[in-house]
Amino acid sequence: MAWTRAGRRWAWALALVLAALALAVPLTVARRHEPTPSGTPVNVLLKDFEVQADAAVVPAGTVSFRILGQGPTTHEFVVVRTDRAPDKLPLQRDGLTVNEEAPGIDLLDDAGSLDIDDRQTLVLRMAPGHYVMYCNFEGHYLGGMHAALTVR
Amino acid sequence: MRRSPSAEVGAASATQRTAAGGRSGIGRLVPRLPILGDLRLGRRLGWVIPVLIVLVTAIVGYNARAIAQQRGSALIVNTAARQRALVERYTKDVLLVVDGFQADPEESGEAVRQPVNVLLDGGSVRAPQGDGSRVEIPPARDWKVRRKLEQDRRLIDELIRTGDRLLDGGRAAPDYAAGVTRLRVLSAQLSSVSNDAAQEITQQTEASLSRLVRIEIALGLLSVLAALAVGLLLRRAGAEQAAQFRSLVNNSSDLITVLAPDGKITYQSPSVQRLLGRRAADLVGTALGDLVHPDDRHDVNTSLTRLVEAPGATANLGCRLQHQDGSWRHVESICTNLADDPRVNGLVLNIRDVTEQAALRKSIGDLLHNLARRSQGLVDRQLELIDELERSEVDPDRLDELFRMDHLATRMRRNVENLIVLSGVDQRRRWSESVPLRDVVEAAVAEVEDYSRVQVAGVHDLTLSGQAASDVAHLLAELVENATSFSSPTTRVEVSGGPTGNGYVLEIEDHGIGMSDAELAEANRRLAEPLAADIAVSRMMGFHVVGRLAARHGIRVQLRHCWFGGVAALVLLPAVLLGSAGEQPAMAPPVPAGVMVSPEPLLVAKATASGWQPRAHLPLRRHAAPAPNRGGDTDAAAGAGEPVE
Numbered sequence: 001m002a003w004t005r006a007g008r009r010w011a012w013a014l015a016l017v018l019a020a021l022a023l024a025v026p027l028t029v030a031r032r033h034e035p036t037p038s039g040t041p042v043n044v045l046l047k048d049f050e051v052q053a054d055a056a057v058v059p060a061g062t063v064s065f066r067i068l069g070q071g072p073t074t075h076e077f078v079v080v081r082t083d084r085a086p087d088k089l090p091l092q093r094d095g096l097t098v099n100e101e102a103p104g105i106d107l108l109d110d111a112g113s114l115d116i117d118d119r120q121t122l123v124l125r126m127a128p129g130h131y132v133m134y135c136n137f138e139g140h141y142l143g144g145m146h147a148a149l150t151v152r
Numbered sequence: 153m154r155r156s157p158s159a160e161v162g163a164a165s166a167t168q169r170t171a172a173g174g175r176s177g178i179g180r181l182v183p184r185l186p187i188l189g190d191l192r193l194g195r196r197l198g199w200v201i202p203v204l205i206v207l208v209t210a211i212v213g214y215n216a217r218a219i220a221q222q223r224g225s226a227l228i229v230n231t232a233a234r235q236r237a238l239v240e241r242y243t244k245d246v247l248l249v250v251d252g253f254q255a256d257p258e259e260s261g262e263a264v265r266q267p268v269n270v271l272l273d274g275g276s277v278r279a280p281q282g283d284g285s286r287v288e289i290p291p292a293r294d295w296k297v298r299r300k301l302e303q304d305r306r307l308i309d310e311l312i313r314t315g316d317r318l319l320d321g322g323r324a325a326p327d328y329a330a331g332v333t334r335l336r337v338l339s340a341q342l343s344s345v346s347n348d349a350a351q352e353i354t355q356q357t358e359a360s361l362s363r364l365v366r367i368e369i370a371l372g373l374l375s376v377l378a379a380l381a382v383g384l385l386l387r388r389a390g391a392e393q394a395a396q397f398r399s400l401v402n403n404s405s406d407l408i409t410v411l412a413p414d415g416k417i418t419y420q421s422p423s424v425q426r427l428l429g430r431r432a433a434d435l436v437g438t439a440l441g442d443l444v445h446p447d448d449r450h451d452v453n454t455s456l457t458r459l460v461e462a463p464g465a466t467a468n469l470g471c472r473l474q475h476q477d478g479s480w481r482h483v484e485s486i487c488t489n490l491a492d493d494p495r496v497n498g499l500v501l502n503i504r505d506v507t508e509q510a511a512l513r514k515s516i517g518d519l520l521h522n523l524a525r526r527s528q529g530l531v532d533r534q535l536e537l538i539d540e541l542e543r544s545e546v547d548p549d550r551l552d553e554l555f556r557m558d559h560l561a562t563r564m565r566r567n568v569e570n571l572i573v574l575s576g577v578d579q580r581r582r583w584s585e586s587v588p589l590r591d592v593v594e595a596a597v598a599e600v601e602d603y604s605r606v607q608v609a610g611v612h613d614l615t616l617s618g619q620a621a622s623d624v625a626h627l628l629a630e631l632v633e634n635a636t637s638f639s640s641p642t643t644r645v646e647v648s649g650g651p652t653g654n655g656y657v658l659e660i661e662d663h664g665i666g667m668s669d670a671e672l673a674e675a676n677r678r679l680a681e682p683l684a685a686d687i688a689v690s691r692m693m694g695f696h697v698v699g700r701l702a703a704r705h706g707i708r709v710q711l712r713h714c715w716f717g718g719v720a721a722l723v724l725l726p727a728v729l730l731g732s733a734g735e736q737p738a739m740a741p742p743v744p745a746g747v748m749v750s751p752e753p754l755l756v757a758k759a760t761a762s763g764w765q766p767r768a769h770l771p772l773r774r775h776a777a778p779a780p781n782r783g784g785d786t787d788a789a790a791g792a793g794e795p796v797e
Contacts, residue, residue, distance in 0.1 A: 048303055049341065072299040073345045095333075096340045115352075116296055139340025142333070 039064045039123060042149070044133065046075040046114055049143035051133050057150045058126070065122040065133075069114030075135040075145065076113055079124060081106040086132045086146040096138045110136075126151045200385060204378040211371045218364040229354050235304070235346040238264045239311065243339045246315040247332070250322055257319065261312045268308060271349075272301045294356055300349040307345060311338040407483075407503035410496060413460050415439045415453075418498055427483075427505050429476030440501075445472035445480055456487065459499060463492045469501070482510035514576075521575035524568045531565045559601050566599060566629060570697045573626075586615035586731050593647055593658065596628035602636040611649040614656060615731045620705045624725070627701040627709070630694050631660050631721045639664030639718060656730055658723040666718050672711055679709045705729055 039062025045052040047070035067077050078098075082089065082105050090102040100107045108131070111122040134146035242264050245255035270277055274291035292298050318331045325331070401408060402422045410419035416439055420432040428443070435443075444452050448471035459467050466488045472480040485503040490496040538558050545551045590611045597606045616624060628647075635645040643663035650657055667675065678695040679702065702709045708724040 048345075071296075072303040072348075073341070074348045096336065115348075116299065137344050139337045139344060142337040143341055 038062055041066055044068070044077065045070055046077060046135060046145070047071065048073050048075075049135075049140050049145040051077075051135065051145050051147040053133060053147050053149065056148065057152060060126060060128045060151050063124050063126045063151070065111070065124070067111055067114060067120045067122060069116060069118040071116035073140075074113050074115045074137075075140060076110055076137060077120070077122065077133065078110040078136050079108040079122070079131055079133050079149075081108060081127075081129050081131050083130055084132070086134070086148045087144075089132060089134070089141070089146070091142075094138070096142060098134065098136050098141050100136070128152050200378055200381045204375060204382055207371055207375040207378055211368060211375065214364055214368050214371065218361060218368075229350055229357070235264065235267045236343045238267070239308075239339050239342045239346075242311070242315065243335055246318055246335065250318055250328075257315055261315065264308055264311070265305075268301055268304045272298065272305065292353075294352070297349055297352050297356070300345055300352060304342065304345045304349060307338055307342045311335065311342060314338060405505065407501070409440065409501040409503060411440055411456070411499040411501060413491060413498070415441055415456065427475075427481060427503075428473060443473045445474070448472055456499065459487055459489050460491070463489050465489050470506075473503075481505055482507045517575040517577065519575075520571045521577045524571035524575065527568045528565065528572070531561055531568055535561050535565065559599075559603075562599050563601055563633075566626065569626060570630075570693060573697050573700050574693070585618050587618055587621040589614040589616045589649070589656070589725075589730070592616050592621050592625050593628060593649075596625045597632055597647065599625070599629040600633045600636055602633075602641070605636055605641070605643070606632055606645045606647060608647045611647070611658070612651065612656070613732075616725070617705075617729045617731075620707075620729050623701045623704055624707070624723075624729075627698050627707070628658065628660070628723065630698050631709070631723070634694055635660050635662035635664070635719070635721065638662065652724065655724050655726045658725065660721040660723070661714055662718045662720075663714075663716070664718045666713055667711070672713065672719070675711050679711070 040055075040058045041064045042058060043054040044065050044067045046067060065077065065079070069075055078100070080089075080098075080100060084090075084104060089098045090105065091097065092099040099105070108124055108126070109122060111120045114120060128151050131149040131151060132146055133149055134141050238260065242257060242260040245257035245260045248255040249257055267277070269275065270289055271292055274289060276286040276288050278286055292301060314331060314334050318325070318328065318335065321328060321331070404421070404423050405426070406421075407424050407427055408419070408421040409417055409424075412418050416437060417435050418437075420435045422432045424430055424432050424435060441449055441453065452469060452471050455467050455469050459465055466486060469485040469487055471483060471485075473483050475481055482505070483503045484506045485501045488500045488502075490500050491498060535558065538554055538561060542551065542554045542558065545554055590608070590613065593608055593611050597603050597608060600606060632645060632647065639645065639662035645663075646659075646661045648659050648661075650659075675695050679699045681699070698709055701707075702723075706726045706728070708722075708726075710722045710724075712720050712722065714720050
């Protein structure tokens, strides 16, 4: 079949549109797809100067902390295993931050800095025991930014 | 002829067209740019240039904004960062006072409040340069920054309340230790939130500056594109204009020739093909003189040589150029010396074909000549008849009337001869031998109707070439008659003479009302540059005739004001026309009209040629009869020689 000039033009236009769609659709889908956290979810809210979790006791195993920063100050989220009370953690020599290397303190992990409306998910494999969640920026812990979590 | 109405050729009614009248659309909106000269802006160019201007303006504006924002941001960051130090100072001041030391926590408390208040609400802060100047900071607009600063303010309030409680309770208070700890915790929290705010402001500033840079880069790219477009369109406009100019030059009936100073053609417009049947390329590198008629070559060389010596000057030139087929074309040229212009570097000749005008002029000349010849024959017969009557008349009264008729007829004959002179036909009377100058002067005077008012004095005993005698007498008669006609009948006209370094000057002075400077200049121009026979000649015929006669023999004639009023006509007879008694003067070669133009004034020098002797010749004009009261003898004059027609 002989292509007319107009026909060739339309064919090129169609090919371009299809190519654009082929590129755009996977990108859009990939953007919308977020990995579903596995394990027991715990929603954590960080705000000045408190840590709020929607669960105080969770089953042992994988725990997904879905953290939302509400600020206004930037905070971090630290999880340690300890038998101490949440407000009795040992402090460093500056008297303002928790000494995470002190005996009786087992640092599991932390989720960097979260500014206002920042979200992070921290997945931890947690054995049964007592845990404390807190922010270890200067003055934040002493300001009351800590919470207890029990894993059974 | 002198006081004829100054017939300035009608005031030219110059029609001026406004450039705006022919422009439309964007052309009316965009002003002509002087830098472009007469380059016309096309429609596209008219749009692109404003776009370019807008882009450049935007770049400049964004630059100014970026600089202002950068400075303000630096101050904000500095202010935010300073708060940590101020909080620590307040804490120390509280503890010092509690411990009994001298400090001013109240002042440091206020100092802690100030930065956050300024950052939140706007205000002035001290410039970091330390020169004492204060800079206005706008209130923070970003919601994140505002929330952090508001938290900062709340913490400061709490810090100061805690400090106040410590100050009030002192060390003895039961909650002293808890208070101190609370103070330190609050201080740390304040540092945290202050740093946070400062960091946020810094990030936003960097983002804003980065955005500005990106916008500026985009604007810069657009400007480059616009500049390229302007360049291309200007080039295109220039090319179009050059093509238009080439087309005009190629299709013009005029020739444009550029000559190097050595007379070689460096540029020849293609229209030479139509005018001379020659290819322009063949003429480049050849000498213009090769095309010029041999009779005109001297004049052309003289004029061009003068022009070469005067950069920027312009001269008119008339000559004949040879066509490819061997015929001659009459041309007129306006020559301009543009040797100083590096784009031309030569003489520019704008040459126009006037062959048809020359033919028409020749026809007019022939017509004038034929009419004048017929009239001349009649007047001559009339003069012969009057002469016979004079010979037979014995009654003094009748004889006097016959003399008057004789004068009138003589004057008529001179008018007829004027027409012959203007016709361009050289049909003058010539004598084979020299003629005494004084006799020539007296013969001229005798031709004037009012001859009795003319006084001839101080003319030296010289001889004048017989070839020029008739023309000089005619020339002098015209000038003397002009002097008598335009001065009071009760005044005298004086004719005198004197030698100069390069000839002899005759001076004809009248005591009339004189001429204005403009009239005098115009008359001198006519004398120096006599026109060909055309309509304009009829208005100042006498001066044209004098100019032509003078041009034949290289005589210079100039009018000037007399110091006592009136006008003096100076006639410089060149030395080649003159001789002393007993010598046979050489024939004066005809000198082109161009030679007559001389910037140097004619000056009457002191009489120095004392050795010249008069000769026994008399002027030969038959009817130039002297008046009885002047003692002349026309019959004696008649036998000195025969005119050579």
